[in-house]
Amino acid sequence: MSSPEMTPRRRLWAFVALMLAGLMASLDATVLGTALPTIVGELGGLDRIAWVSTAYVLATSVTVPLSGRLGDQFGRKPVLLAGLALFLAGSAACGAAPSMDWLIALRAVQGAGAGCLLASLFAVTGELFEPRERARYQGWSALNFAVSSIAGPLVGGALTDHASWRWAFYVNLPLGLTAAAVLVPVLRLARPRGRARVDYPGIVLLGAAATCFTLLTSWAGTRHAWDSPVVLGLAAATAVLAAVWAAAERRAAEPIIPPRLFRDRSFAVASAVALAGGATGFGLATYLPMFLQTVGGVRATGSGLLLLPMTAGLVLASIAAGQYISRTGRYHRLPALSMALSAAGIALMATMDARTSPLTAGLFMAVLGLGAGLSQQVVVLIAQNSAPPRDLGAAGSAVFASRMVGTAAGTAVFGGVLSARFAAEAERRVPAGAAPAFDDLARPDVLDGLSAPVRDGVAEAFAHAYTALFATALVPALAGLAAALLLRNTPPAVRRPPGALDATSPRAASAGPGPRSGG
Numbered sequence: 001m002s003s004p005e006m007t008p009r010r011r012l013w014a015f016v017a018l019m020l021a022g023l024m025a026s027l028d029a030t031v032l033g034t035a036l037p038t039i040v041g042e043l044g045g046l047d048r049i050a051w052v053s054t055a056y057v058l059a060t061s062v063t064v065p066l067s068g069r070l071g072d073q074f075g076r077k078p079v080l081l082a083g084l085a086l087f088l089a090g091s092a093a094c095g096a097a098p099s100m101d102w103l104i105a106l107r108a109v110q111g112a113g114a115g116c117l118l119a120s121l122f123a124v125t126g127e128l129f130e131p132r133e134r135a136r137y138q139g140w141s142a143l144n145f146a147v148s149s150i151a152g153p154l155v156g157g158a159l160t161d162h163a164s165w166r167w168a169f170y171v172n173l174p175l176g177l178t179a180a181a182v183l184v185p186v187l188r189l190a191r192p193r194g195r196a197r198v199d200y201p202g203i204v205l206l207g208a209a210a211t212c213f214t215l216l217t218s219w220a221g222t223r224h225a226w227d228s229p230v231v232l233g234l235a236a237a238t239a240v241l242a243a244v245w246a247a248a249e250r251r252a253a254e255p256i257i258p259p260r261l262f263r264d265r266s267f268a269v270a271s272a273v274a275l276a277g278g279a280t281g282f283g284l285a286t287y288l289p290m291f292l293q294t295v296g297g298v299r300a301t302g303s304g305l306l307l308l309p310m311t312a313g314l315v316l317a318s319i320a321a322g323q324y325i326s327r328t329g330r331y332h333r334l335p336a337l338s339m340a341l342s343a344a345g346i347a348l349m350a351t352m353d354a355r356t357s358p359l360t361a362g363l364f365m366a367v368l369g370l371g372a373g374l375s376q377q378v379v380v381l382i383a384q385n386s387a388p389p390r391d392l393g394a395a396g397s398a399v400f401a402s403r404m405v406g407t408a409a410g411t412a413v414f415g416g417v418l419s420a421r422f423a424a425e426a427e428r429r430v431p432a433g434a435a436p437a438f439d440d441l442a443r444p445d446v447l448d449g450l451s452a453p454v455r456d457g458v459a460e461a462f463a464h465a466y467t468a469l470f471a472t473a474l475v476p477a478l479a480g481l482a483a484a485l486l487l488r489n490t491p492p493a494v495r496r497p498p499g500a501l502d503a504t505s506p507r508a509a510s511a512g513p514g515p516r517s518g519g
Contacts (some may be wrong), residue, residue: 083116
């Protein structure tokens with residue numbers, strides 16, 4: 001069957017609906033942060049509160065690479081709509097959850113749908129647009145992740161205060177139904193030809209490895225000590241399962257992530273840069289609000305506002321990178337520039353202490369944001385440009401999964417470094433027994449209750465601890481820079497994607513709706 005044709009207007013409407021669906025999925029990773037105390041007050045289960053977020057992230061991590069490959073085999077539209085339906089069903093069920101156990105289980109359902117949506121966002125965009133045009137649109141999609149990181153806690157808090165925490169889930173229903181109402185009639189993609197062969201062993205092994213790794217990064221240094229049997233066991237299980245999965249993929253007829261992709265230097269470099277960028281950008285950003293509160297002395301709301309320069313830098317750089325590639329067809333130096341700017345931003349932040357002004361801190365974080373934004377969508381474009389059409393979804397999902405792995409690993413490692421270094425510095429700078437527990441430092445009431453000498457000692461101890469954290473973060477940034485310098489100049493291929501017309505084609509302007517296709 002020939003590929004159904006989509007006019008430029010259809011493609012634009014489809015992309016807007018994709019952005020809306022992707023925004024829902026990324027927003028729900030952060031929206032509950034400010035609502036969790038109220039949820040615990042109503043449902044109980046304080047000892048299981050972390051699982052409300054962990055279940056969502058875990059399910060998303062497992063389904064992102066899986067759904068990308070299933071889209072390659074069965075068609076992107078069925079996987080996208082199935083993910084949207086699963087996400088909306090999970091949202092409705094979470095809003096009606098009668099207990100904490102039910103909420104955790106249903107968050108996993110919602111996270112599985114989110115994984116399908118996030119993978120489809122990159123894969124469908126890659127199929128709708130030619131590589132040079134694709135760069136511009138994927139740059140805009142960075143808005144999803146930037147907006148969700150800032151708006152998520154604000155939206156969750158506002159809904160909890162003025163309506164109910166349950167509306168943090170119910171609000172997804174009108175948004176998701178609107179996206180579905182556009183995508184069902186507008187998005188028309190060709191179904192893949194040939195018989196699909198599902199890699200069931202690969203699915204099981206990859207899911208198990210991702211589960212162990214997510215639990216490892218969630219528990220290490222927080223719920224369990226780094227040298228505890230649980231953490232060591234999870235680390236060993238992750239390594240063994242990953243090795244067995246890699247061996248199984250070499251023998252699979254249609255592997256979830258084809259090993260042949262890694263034989264292409266561009267794809268390997270994109271994956272390495274995504275891994276480093278996840279750690280230095282999103283992983284590091286997790287701890288910046290605590291620095292601003294404990295060392296800078298600002299409130300929680302103020303620390304969120306001080307992160308706006310970093311978010312603005314990320315968005316502007318991502319959009320500018322997409323426009324630059326669209327005009328010039330060049331991208332091979334952007335990942336290196338991204339890692340260089342990230343390293344510079346980290347080095348500048350290593351100089352911050354209690355005397356650093358908010359303006360200076362904002363400028364330093366803006367440099368880090370520019371670095372993160374330059375590569376955020378570029379690495380997906382590089383991976384998709386290096387992959388054959390049959391592996392488009394797998395390539396984009398693999399790079400996205402690499403970024404998630406980097407974020408999780410960076411968050412865990414940086415947290416361990418920060419906690420250990422603070423304990424050592426507090427012994428030197430704070431009177432014995434006067435320093436609060438590390439986990440209590442993010443609580444304003446604890447900080448406000450400290451006497452001035454103790455408060456100053458805690459701030460100094462934290463400033464030195466963050467210097468160690470930033471020094472640690474320079475390692476993946478410089479490793480990513482070294483990998484990015486290996487990228488060769490391979491201009492985006494000029495090929496018409498299935499299901500799309502060239503925007504400059506006279507026929508595009510006059511093409512009718514075309515035949516229907518369920519793919």
